[in-house]
Amino acid sequence: MRNSWAIAKNTIAQAVRMKIAAMVILLLLVLLPTMAAMMTGDGTLRGKLQSFSSYSISLVGFLLSLLTITVSCYSLSSDLQNRTLDLVITKPIARCQIVLGKFLGTAILSLLLLAGFSCIIYGLTLAIPKWANPPAEQMKKAQTEFFTARRVITPEVPEEEINRRVEERIETLRKKGQLPDMPMSEIRAALREQETIAQKSVEVAAVKEWDFQSVFPPSDPNSVLFVRYKFQAAPDPPNSEIFGQWRVGDFRQFRTGLRQYKTPIYGVERYDSVRTPHMFEVPADAAAEDGQVTVGFFNSPEANFSTVIFDQIEVLYQVGGFGVNFFRVVLLMAIRLVFLAALGVSLSTWLSFPVAILFSLVVFFAGLINGFIVESIEGLEALLALFYQLAIKWFLYAIPRFDGPYSPTDYLVSGEVLSWQFLGKAALITLGLQMLLLLAAGIWIFSRREVAKITV
Secondary structure: OHHHHHHHHHHHHHHHOOHHHHHHHHHHHHHHHHHHHHOOOOOOHHHHHHHHHHHHHHHHHHHHHHHHHHHHHHHHHHHHHOOOHHHHOOOOOOHHHHHHHHHHHHHHHHHHHHHHHHHHHHHHHHHHHHHHOOOHHHHHHHHHHOOOEEEEEOOOOOHHHHHHHHHHHHHHHHHHOOOOOOOHHHHHHHHHHHHHHHHHEEOOOOEEEEEEOOOOOOOOOOOEEEEEEEEEEEOOOOOOEEEEEEEEEOOHHHHOOOOOOOOOOEEEEEEEEOOOOEEEEEEHHHOOOOOOEEEEEEEOOOOOOOEEEEEEEEEEEEEEOHHHHHHHHHHHHHHHHHHHHHHHHHHHOOOOHHHHHHHHHHHHHHHHOHHHHHHHHOOOOHHHHHHHHHHHHHHHHHOOOOOHHHOHHHHHHHOEOOOHHHHHHHHHHHHHHHHHHHHHHHHHHHHHOOOOOOOO
16 A cells, blocks of 8 residues: 555645646636626626626536546556656556546545535635625525535325326226327326326415425524525416415315414415526424425416416425535535546546547546436437437446536525435445546456566
């Protein structure tokens, strides 16, 4: 292990002397304070904090990822090309120690830079409210919606009810002799899509209720619940707004005919634009002791003439603070950098520097849009879908995802908690499986390749 640490120190020294490392460090030292001072977001304190955290974390993650790829691919490739390894392999050092040393040096450098710039971002984020001197209302909104860590609860999809209604409609069509001439699987898929939309729809003068389980906000009397939603309307209203009458609380109290309510039920009336995310808050005592809370929406016929179709509805409540959540976000970024260090070193054991860095960049950018690629390919024709199954699907599953729930910026912008459980799962898959396989493959290849010929 001592030999690996010696090579790691040499790799760090070699990387520090590279011009790209100096450029990345200087660029971030200049841009981060500038962004903190100039970004305004939507004009509110919360918008300014969201804009700065999103762009700063994305910029640091992107530039450090490119630096990690460059250093990891260049370190071993340059030693092979310049024949400096000829002097190393003559000493009592195993080739696996060389690969591990290169990986450790690159990973340690990347993690040190990530730690340094994360501290800068954290400090600037805490300083922004002091610089901005916002009104008390904006400061309160920033505390409850940004400087927090909230758990998101979604309602359960009534799968059994949807399946039952699909089978009933199929039986009705069969009795009437109206089944279309197409495979039964396609008929079920079409009917299921219709029933799923119907479950999300609220017709004029109708009420829709969603039950949420395991909602356990803190006992602080000032704590609140958030209801976040997004909907569309058919047909579109003239002003693109829908008037909604909301009720939030434990509806079981009046469903069972109780005269005295143990927990209050809050009413909220709002005008909201379609196809835009919205959110409102109610006191946290709306949740029952067993963690159930129901959200109800009434599509008023006096104000609306459109059917409202909900694309999203969630309940959020606070479970932690900003500092711990920020630390977990940094750890999620660290997982990405460590994997990229292993990827570059492993590829450079058998590929030249240009090819290794090109392949690493393909993996990196594919990881950034992994979810988008999968969603886009789902609607392909049969021939293209077959090509996807045979040639692309295995590649997307073999590389880690860097988008969707694996994107660090989303947690800070929305104030959502990044759980230790999810972080452990990401580390187990990315580092415990994918990274170890890469390193093992690189060590195996490097131990069998010819580094230098012995001539007499």
